[in-house]
Amino acid sequence: MEVLLAVASGVLYMSGVYLMLRRRLAQLIIGLGLLSNGTNLLIFAAGGLTRAQPPVVPPGADQLVPPYADPVPQALVLTAIVIGFGLLAFSLVLAHRVHATAGTDDVDHVGRER
Amino acid sequence: MKLLVLPILVPMSAAAIMLLAPRRQALHRWIGVAGAFALLASAIVVFDGVERNGIQVLQISGWQAPFGITLVADLLAALLLVAVGIVGVAVTAAAFGGVDPRRETFGYHPLIQILLMGVSGAFLTGDFFNLYVWFEVMLVASFVLMALHRNRAQLEAAYKYVTINLIASSIFLTALGLLYGVTGTLNMADVARVWPAVRSTGMDVVLAVLFVIAFSIKAGLFPLFFWLPASYHTPPAPVGAVFAGLLTKVGVYALIRIFTLLFQGGPAALSTMLLVMSAATMVIGLIAALREHDFRRILSFNLVGHIGYTTASLALMTPAALSGAVFYVLHHIVVITNLFLVSGVLLRLRRSTDLRKLGGLYRGQPAFSFLAMVPIFSLAGVPPLSGFLGKLAILEGTFDAGAFWLGGLVLFVGLLTLLSMGRMWAEAFWQPSAESDRGTPGRPLVLAISGLSLVTLAISAVAGPLLTITLRAARQLIQKDDYIRAVLGSIS
Numbered sequence: 001m002e003v004l005l006a007v008a009s010g011v012l013y014m015s016g017v018y019l020m021l022r023r024r025l026a027q028l029i030i031g032l033g034l035l036s037n038g039t040n041l042l043i044f045a046a047g048g049l050t051r052a053q054p055p056v057v058p059p060g061a062d063q064l065v066p067p068y069a070d071p072v073p074q075a076l077v078l079t080a081i082v083i084g085f086g087l088l089a090f091s092l093v094l095a096h097r098v099h100a101t102a103g104t105d106d107v108d109h110v111g112r113e114r
Numbered sequence: 115m116k117l118l119v120l121p122i123l124v125p126m127s128a129a130a131i132m133l134l135a136p137r138r139q140a141l142h143r144w145i146g147v148a149g150a151f152a153l154l155a156s157a158i159v160v161f162d163g164v165e166r167n168g169i170q171v172l173q174i175s176g177w178q179a180p181f182g183i184t185l186v187a188d189l190l191a192a193l194l195l196v197a198v199g200i201v202g203v204a205v206t207a208a209a210f211g212g213v214d215p216r217r218e219t220f221g222y223h224p225l226i227q228i229l230l231m232g233v234s235g236a237f238l239t240g241d242f243f244n245l246y247v248w249f250e251v252m253l254v255a256s257f258v259l260m261a262l263h264r265n266r267a268q269l270e271a272a273y274k275y276v277t278i279n280l281i282a283s284s285i286f287l288t289a290l291g292l293l294y295g296v297t298g299t300l301n302m303a304d305v306a307r308v309w310p311a312v313r314s315t316g317m318d319v320v321l322a323v324l325f326v327i328a329f330s331i332k333a334g335l336f337p338l339f340f341w342l343p344a345s346y347h348t349p350p351a352p353v354g355a356v357f358a359g360l361l362t363k364v365g366v367y368a369l370i371r372i373f374t375l376l377f378q379g380g381p382a383a384l385s386t387m388l389l390v391m392s393a394a395t396m397v398i399g400l401i402a403a404l405r406e407h408d409f410r411r412i413l414s415f416n417l418v419g420h421i422g423y424t425t426a427s428l429a430l431m432t433p434a435a436l437s438g439a440v441f442y443v444l445h446h447i448v449v450i451t452n453l454f455l456v457s458g459v460l461l462r463l464r465r466s467t468d469l470r471k472l473g474g475l476y477r478g479q480p481a482f483s484f485l486a487m488v489p490i491f492s493l494a495g496v497p498p499l500s501g502f503l504g505k506l507a508i509l510e511g512t513f514d515a516g517a518f519w520l521g522g523l524v525l526f527v528g529l530l531t532l533l534s535m536g537r538m539w540a541e542a543f544w545q546p547s548a549e550s551d552r553g554t555p556g557r558p559l560v561l562a563i564s565g566l567s568l569v570t571l572a573i574s575a576v577a578g579p580l581l582t583i584t585l586r587a588a589r590q591l592i593q594k595d596d597y598i599r600a601v602l603g604s605i606s
Contacts, residue, residue, distance in 0.1 A: 020277070020281070025273070028277060032277065032280050032281070032284075035280075035281070035284045036280075036284055036287075038284075039284050039287045039288050039291065042288055042291045042292075043287065043288075043290070043291030043294065044291075045295075046291045046292050046294060046295030047291070047294055047295060048295070070298075072294070072300075073291075073294065076243055076290075076291075076294070076300075079243070079247065080246075080287055083247070083250050086254070087250070087254070087280055087283075090254065090257060090258075090276075091273075091276055091277075091280070094257075094261050094269075094272060094273055094276060095273070097261070097269060098269050098270075098273055101265075101266060101269055102266050102269065102270075107273075110266060110269065110270045110273070
């Protein structure tokens with residue numbers, strides 16, 4: 001499972017970087033989104049995966065018995081998803097402004113008149 | 115110490131109060147200044163506590179570290195907080211005359227407060243993930259301040275700025291994920307406690323490289339600084355001032371924190387990497403400054419170049435060098451903020467910051483020119499101003515650590531700075547010019563510039579005592595066990 005997540009996160013990083021190297025703003029933003037999701041998967045995988053062992057004390061027992069899933073990476077990923085979502089929304093609005101003002105979404109032509 | 119939460123709470127409350135009365139711009143300005151003064155006062159209280167009683171810790175909600183979020187103030191954080199307060203006061207005071215009405219309508223004043231809150235939070239937090247969150251708070255505020263633009267050049271600067279910072283944040287978060295995977299904790303002190311047992315050369319290198327890339331983008335180190343001069347010269351003067359003064363310094367702070375807590379005694383390649391990057395930053399930044407013709411672009415390249423001083427001293431990791439770095443950061447925050455405010459006055463006088471359209475300012479505005487001499491010559495490193503003393507402290511640090519080539523480089527770059535600032539002074543203020551003033555300097559801006567110039571003079575005057583404090587700060591940073599004990603208490 002870790003291998004699968006590692007590969008998935010690697011693919012997300014790769015596609016994210018590829019898209020960010022393109023010249024269109026829309027692709028740049030999708031690339032940023034992929035990059036942040038790749039990071040989320042990486043945090044999740046690096047924290048270690050434990051299946052079918054929620055970090056909850058079972059009924060009748062006094063304490064948790066290892067192995068149980070680590071809740072911290074999930075909290076981290078959740079926070080990172082929310083922050084990433086907000087930033088993505090902001091960059092979309094910014095890209096829209098750029099497009100409306102400059103009339104182009106080619107990053108090489110935004111700053112100067114053609 | 116419960117008061118540790120104040121430097122975060124005060125700007126947040128100021129912003130919240132402003133949002134309760136939208137559209138009352140005049141009121142916002144006053145709340146902004148009041149908030150900034152309160153922030154400065156709380157920072158001084160925190161500094162006083164740290165100076166008297168050592169490292170101060172606040173476990174939020176009483177959750178004992180490493181489970182809750184911890185706020186920690188050591189001498190470095192406390193000194194930087196005071197600098198944040200000073201910059202906050204200057205920038206909010208300058209906002210009385212230096213911001214366009216459109217920007218004010220779209221929440222300029224609350225955003226500045228949020229930015230100050232983010233910077234204070236980043237300096238205070240004792241948790242790596244929380245540091246990431248404060249970075250984002252600060253960045254979102256700066257994004258909006260940056261993006262409130264109309265023309266194409268400014269929009270281009272804005273999206274470049276946003277993109278590169280989002281990439282840096284992703285890399286930072288990646289490093290945090292790996293760090294958690296290795297240590298199982300993200301509380302800074304706890305990570306530092308666990309780290310020696312789990313570190314390996316491979317992990318050292320991977321994490322250090324990721325952290326250095328992420329923070330070098332934010333701090334503006336070669337080869338990752340090119341976004342900075344491409345964006346910092348477009349926003350209005352108070353925004354440029356607070357960005358130049360504070361945002362890059364948060365990157366430097368994060369580098370200092372990470373390197374002292376985790377990578378002390380790591381592979382020599384790590385400090386070599388930081389040294390080479392810093393040296394290249396110094397030289398390339400200042401050479402680039404010499405070929406620029408715009409006042410604010412010259413400042414941006416100087417800003418970048420001088421960041422190299424501090425990170426080079428960090429790489430040496432001796433108390434003397436680190437003390438010089440801390441002193442230099444403090445001096446630099448005040449001076450570079452001041453110079454960006456000066457550029458605001460130039461914009462009002464001549465509608466431009468292009469040196470070719472300036473000139474002859476000394477004839478028309480002798481009093482203001484005299485005032486502007488303080489930051490310009492302090493940055494240039496003319497004795498007895500704070501820039502000279504800071505460079506001297508860094509030079510002593512390099513010689514003390516036996517890095518004579520670096521000392522030579524510091525001197526050479528100091529010479530380039532002198533050249534760059536001298537040229538700026540000569541072309542903008544002395545050189546005769548056909549242009550005439552088309553406006554007035556603006557009283558709020560001049561007031562803010564006078565205040566910051568006074569602070570620079572004060573830093574120069576009390577440099578001796580201040581250097582003993584920065585030396586103590588440096589020792590505190592290098593002897594990380596005190597930090598760990600202060601946060602974790604009986605656990606360790």
